[in-house]
Amino acid sequence: MILVTIDHVPGKTIKKNLGLVRGNTIRARHIGRDITAFLRNIVGGEIRDYTKMMAESREQAIDRMVEEAESLGANAIINVRLTTSMIMQSASEILAYGTAVIVE
Numbered sequence: 001m002i003l004v005t006i007d008h009v010p011g012k013t014i015k016k017n018l019g020l021v022r023g024n025t026i027r028a029r030h031i032g033r034d035i036t037a038f039l040r041n042i043v044g045g046e047i048r049d050y051t052k053m054m055a056e057s058r059e060q061a062i063d064r065m066v067e068e069a070e071s072l073g074a075n076a077i078i079n080v081r082l083t084t085s086m087i088m089q090s091a092s093e094i095l096a097y098g099t100a101v102i103v104e
Contacts, residue, residue, distance in 0.1 A: 001066050002076035002103065009076050012103035018072045022097040023064025027057050028090050054094070058082060061096040074100035 002009055061082070069077050080098035087093050 016102040018100040021068040021100045024095040025060045057094040061094045065096040069100040
């Protein structure tokens with residue numbers, strides 16, 4: 001699967017537009033990580049547990065978007081975007097979306 005953040009795939013021609021595809025995940029914070037984050041906030045620096053959790057969440061959202069595109073018969077997704085939003089105080093949604101296409 002080809003993923004690009006632009007509206008075309010360089011060197012390829014879009015033969016068919018299959019429409020919007022998306023994948024998301026919602027992750028909640030962990031109390032143990034919150035304690036670590038609180039302490040890190042006092043002294044400064046990266047909160048590695050949260051960095052790892054967000055990276056895994058982005059990959060999962062992208063994987064789900066790709067699965068949806070493959071089910072439509074796509075071989076590429078153009079205009080790929082990622083967005084994050086807070087669902088509630090201790091949970092965030094990561095959404096990946098783009099346009100599924102067939103390219104040659």
